[in-house]
Amino acid sequence: MISGTHNAIEDPRNKDIKIFINGELFAREEAKISVFDSGYLVGDGIWEAFRVHQGQMIFVDKHLDRMWQSAKVIGLKLPFSKTELLQNVRKTLDANVMKDHIHVRVMVTRGFKKTPSQDPRLTISGPNVVIIAEHKIASEETKNKGITLFTSTIRRGSPDYLDPRLNCHSKLHEVQALIQALEAGADEALMLDVHGFVATCNATNFFMVRGEEVWTSTGQYCMNGITRGNVIQVCKENNIICKEKNFSLFDVYGADECFVTGTFGGLTPVIKVDGRTIGEGTPGTVTSQLSTLYKSLVEKEINS
CATH class of the missing domain: 3.20.10.10 (D-amino Acid Aminotransferase, subunit A, domain 2)
Structure with missing residues (x-):
């Protein structure tokens, strides 16, 4: 095991988790995003990560406030509300039967590009949303x-x-x-x-x-x-x-x-x-x- 603040106890259940991508749930090995995604091409995206204990999303309001502020900073219009995003997080947790010692990472990129470029005007889709929830206990x-x-x-x-x-x-x-x-x-x-x-x-x-x-x-x-x-x-x-x-x-x-x-x-x-x-x-x-x-x-x- 590597040494550091992100050391987690190995949990075999993570091999079979379902991952949320733009409204759908995919098995871990099938969860993929296009090579034309803005986040992959130029790092154009934002993210938050938070914990879930006993079914509760911990300090999630603070995390979402920071995400919405980050979206404003980079000029990314989010076409969904905080409530809608949380519903999708809950959908992901329920699909994986997750309630305790869970680490959730929510990633939002500007969307798919017509061609590899920094120019946001070449984005041809709405934002891409990925939610990964894993069983994680800190070492x-x-x-x-x-x-x-x-x-x-x-x-x-x-x-x-x-x-x-x-x-x-x-x-x-x-x-x-x-x-x-x-x-x-x-x-x-x-x-x-x-x-x-x-x-x-x-x-x-x-x-x-x-x-x-x-x-x-x-x-x-x-x-x-x-x-x-x-x-x-x-x-x-x-x-x-x-x-x-x-x-x-x-x-x-x-x-x-x-x-x-x-x-x-x-x-x-x-x-x-x-x-x-x-x-x-x-x-x-x-x-x-x-x-x-x-x-x-x-x-x-x-x-x-």
């Missing part, structure tokens, strides 16, 4: 052991050319950052912003603990993750000081604890950054406390 081994990070030379983009808050299909720079980290022997990549401050990781949001304070980036140069926002929320609700601020690797190397957040893994401890051991090299007490508080927030969402 407890990863949470218990923690992960290691390597600081990539690939910077998070500036908002004036590809706003890092946009959850789009164009993820090549993040893939490049992760490749650097893997080649350096780390699990995932830490990424700086255009000013040299710590921004985020290649697929998760980064936090550090210093004394009694929790720090994360300003949010200007990172995906404003739903889990990130929820952790900031539980800090405020429990009188834990949480600062969104600029800080550098100088601060990270001397941190008491570090952790990353994401929809799939929740909170995952970081035990090393660029070969420097963080704290005692084991998951810290504040990280553990926040993990418990986050789980309580999820339970509240399930029972709401």
